[in-house]
Amino acid sequence: MTRIFWIEVRRSPLRWVFPLLLLVDLAALFGRSRYWIGVWPQASAAAQIPAQFIGPILAGAAAWTAGRINRRGLTDQTGAAARPMWQAELVQFAATLTYGAAAYLVGIVAAAAVTVRQAGPGFLWPSYLLLGLAVIVGCAAAGHVFGRWSRSRIWPPVISAIASFLLVGWLQESRSFAFGVLSAGPQLQVTRSALEARLACAFAVAAVAVLVPTLAPRARPGGYLRPVQLLAGGTALATLLWALQSLAVADPLRVQRVAVRPLCSTGTPNVCLWPEDRKYLPEIEAMLARIRTLPPGMFVVPSTFFERGLREERRGDDDFEVIEGSLWSISPNFVGSIVNATITTFCPAADAAAEDRRTHAYFELDTWLEARINGAQRPADVHGGPPGVDVAAVGRLIDTPEQQQIEWVRQRLTTIRETPCA
Amino acid sequence: MNNVASVSQLVQGYGKRRVMTGLDLDVGVGVLGLLGPNGAGKTTLLRTLATVLPPRRGTLTVLGERVRSERTARRARRNIGYLPQDFGYFPGFTVYDFVRYAAWLREVRRVDAHRRTLDAIEAVGLADRRDALMKALSGGMLRRAGIASAIVGEPRLLLLDEPTVGLDPAQRLEFRALIRSLAGRAVVLSTHLVEDVAAVCDDVAVMNAGAVVFRGGPEALSSAADPAAVGDSPIERGYMTVLSGEAVRA
Numbered sequence: 001m002t003r004i005f006w007i008e009v010r011r012s013p014l015r016w017v018f019p020l021l022l023l024v025d026l027a028a029l030f031g032r033s034r035y036w037i038g039v040w041p042q043a044s045a046a047a048q049i050p051a052q053f054i055g056p057i058l059a060g061a062a063a064w065t066a067g068r069i070n071r072r073g074l075t076d077q078t079g080a081a082a083r084p085m086w087q088a089e090l091v092q093f094a095a096t097l098t099y100g101a102a103a104y105l106v107g108i109v110a111a112a113a114v115t116v117r118q119a120g121p122g123f124l125w126p127s128y129l130l131l132g133l134a135v136i137v138g139c140a141a142a143g144h145v146f147g148r149w150s151r152s153r154i155w156p157p158v159i160s161a162i163a164s165f166l167l168v169g170w171l172q173e174s175r176s177f178a179f180g181v182l183s184a185g186p187q188l189q190v191t192r193s194a195l196e197a198r199l200a201c202a203f204a205v206a207a208v209a210v211l212v213p214t215l216a217p218r219a220r221p222g223g224y225l226r227p228v229q230l231l232a233g234g235t236a237l238a239t240l241l242w243a244l245q246s247l248a249v250a251d252p253l254r255v256q257r258v259a260v261r262p263l264c265s266t267g268t269p270n271v272c273l274w275p276e277d278r279k280y281l282p283e284i285e286a287m288l289a290r291i292r293t294l295p296p297g298m299f300v301v302p303s304t305f306f307e308r309g310l311r312e313e314r315r316g317d318d319d320f321e322v323i324e325g326s327l328w329s330i331s332p333n334f335v336g337s338i339v340n341a342t343i344t345t346f347c348p349a350a351d352a353a354a355e356d357r358r359t360h361a362y363f364e365l366d367t368w369l370e371a372r373i374n375g376a377q378r379p380a381d382v383h384g385g386p387p388g389v390d391v392a393a394v395g396r397l398i399d400t401p402e403q404q405q406i407e408w409v410r411q412r413l414t415t416i417r418e419t420p421c422a
Numbered sequence: 423m424n425n426v427a428s429v430s431q432l433v434q435g436y437g438k439r440r441v442m443t444g445l446d447l448d449v450g451v452g453v454l455g456l457l458g459p460n461g462a463g464k465t466t467l468l469r470t471l472a473t474v475l476p477p478r479r480g481t482l483t484v485l486g487e488r489v490r491s492e493r494t495a496r497r498a499r500r501n502i503g504y505l506p507q508d509f510g511y512f513p514g515f516t517v518y519d520f521v522r523y524a525a526w527l528r529e530v531r532r533v534d535a536h537r538r539t540l541d542a543i544e545a546v547g548l549a550d551r552r553d554a555l556m557k558a559l560s561g562g563m564l565r566r567a568g569i570a571s572a573i574v575g576e577p578r579l580l581l582l583d584e585p586t587v588g589l590d591p592a593q594r595l596e597f598r599a600l601i602r603s604l605a606g607r608a609v610v611l612s613t614h615l616v617e618d619v620a621a622v623c624d625d626v627a628v629m630n631a632g633a634v635v636f637r638g639g640p641e642a643l644s645s646a647a648d649p650a651a652v653g654d655s656p657i658e659r660g661y662m663t664v665l666s667g668e669a670v671r672a
Binding site for chain 2: 001003004007010011012013068069072073074075076077078079080081082083084088227
C-alpha cells in the first residue's frame, strides 16, 4: 500500500493546490500579527490559526480529488476490484491529507524557527497544533465525502470549501464547540478531554470518508455490498454520534493552568512572569525602572507585580496579563495596583458632584501614571481610555518639569482624599 | 476446467427496465466474441460477469464458485480482468502507475506486483512508454494500456468491452494480434464489429434484446448467412441473418 500511496501523492491534483495552501498558511501566520514571535504558547496558537483557512481550501480540493473516480470513469474498474474499496479510499484520502498536513507543518516549522531565538527553553505546545490538525482532517474528510458522493463536477469543491469555512467560523463563535483559538497566553491550557473530543470528531468524519463508497451505492455499484453497507454504515454512524457526544460533554476548551515557578526580576519593585513570557522581561524592567522614579512619598508601590495566574485569584485582582503582545495592556494593572495601595480608604461621596470630581481625579491620575510608566504618551493604536479625560493633554504632562508634575498629582490626590463622605 | 464462468437464467435491468430475462451463457477457455447491436445487453452481461452488477435473479458462477456475496465476488475478482468500454484513467498517472494501480486493486501480491506490472506492459508492447503520462498516449496506446491494466493479475477470465472503438485500421490490426497473444485464458470480447470477431474469436455469441440468439464458431455464423442478407462478407451476412431471424421470431 505504501507504493500506491506514493503514486497517489505524486500524481494527486493536490500537487497543484499545494503552493496555494502554503501561501495561505504563511500569509495567515505572518500576515495577521507578529506579537506571538518569541512566546511558545502564543506561537503555537499562531501556527494553529492557518488551519482554519487552509482547512476549507483543502475541503474543496479533497472534493475535487475524490470526484476523480466518477469524473474519470473509473467507477466500474474500481467496482470490479478485488481489494476492499475502503483501502483505495484510504490511500486517496491519505494523499490528500498529506498535502494539507505538509502545508500546515511548514507553517509550524516557520513559527518554531522564528520563535526559538527569543523564547528560550521550551517548544511549541502540541495541544494547539493538534487542534489545527483536527480542523484539517475534518475539513478534508468532509470534502472527500461530498466529492465522492456527488456526481457534479463543480458544486462539491465549491460547496465543500464555502461550507467548511462557514462551519469553522460558526464553531469558533460558539466557544463550547470551537476547534481553534486566536491567541494563547501561558496562563491557559487546552483540556485533554476537549482536545480528544475534537480529534475524535475529526477522525470520525475521516472514517466516514474512507467508508463512503461502501456506504453510498451511488459511489460504487454492486448490490453484493448490502450486508457490508449495513455494518459499515452502522459503525460509521455510531462513531460519529459517539464523537459528537464526547464533544458535547467535554470540559471547556481551555482552563487556567496550574502555576509554575515564575521568572522574577531583581530589585524593588520587581515583577514575576510566566517563564514563557520571558521575552517581555527587558521591557517590563524598563517600566519598573520608571516606577522607581515616581515622586517620592506620593505613591505606595507594591513590592512585586505578578502576571495573572501565578498566584491565587483572590489576591490577584490587579495582576497583569500581556494581551496580544501589547505592553500597554500591562500598565493599567500596574496603575491599579499602585493606586489601590496608595489610596486605601474609600467611601461613597457626599453628593453626585463630589463623586464626579473624585472620579475624574482618579481617571486623570490613572492616565498620568500610565503614561509615566510607559515613558510615553498613549499611542494612537491603543484605543479606549477613561471617559472625560483629555488623554493626550495628560500624556504630555510627563514631558513637563518634575516639580510641575508633582503639583499636578498632589492636586488630584487631594481631591480624592478630601472628598467628603456621605 | 474448461468452463471458466457461466450465467444461468440471468435476469438483469436498470431501475424498472429489464434488459435481459433468463439468459444462459457459458464461457470457456478461448476467445468468445460477443456480437450484437447497440442496446443488445452486451455491456450489462459483461458488467455482470465482472461482478460489478449483481444478478437480479439467476446465478453467476466463476471458476466453479457461485458468486452470491461480496466475499465470493472479491474471490472471483482476483481472477477477472475487466476493461470497460469507456475505461477511466487518471491523466497524471504514467503507464506504469496506471497498471501498477490496477495490480494493487486486483490484490496482486506485493512481491509480484512490480514484475507483473512490467510483464503486462511488455505484453501490450508499451515497454518503451512505461514512463509516459496516460494523457500523452494516442488512442491506440491508451487501449493497450487499458488492456495491460486488465491482464496485469494474469486473470483467468478477461472481459473486454468494445476495445476497438475509436481505433484506426492499423491500431485495430495491432489489437487483434494482441488478443491472439492472450491465448490460454478465457476472453470475452464484446464488439459490434463483425470483422474483429472473424479475425480473433474461437466462438461467437450473438445477442439481441437481452438474449443470446446465436452461439457457435465464426464459420457456423458465416454458414448461417442468407445470400440475400446485407453485408460485405459471409460472416456479416450471417450476423444480419441471425439478427433479422431474431426480429422475425420476436
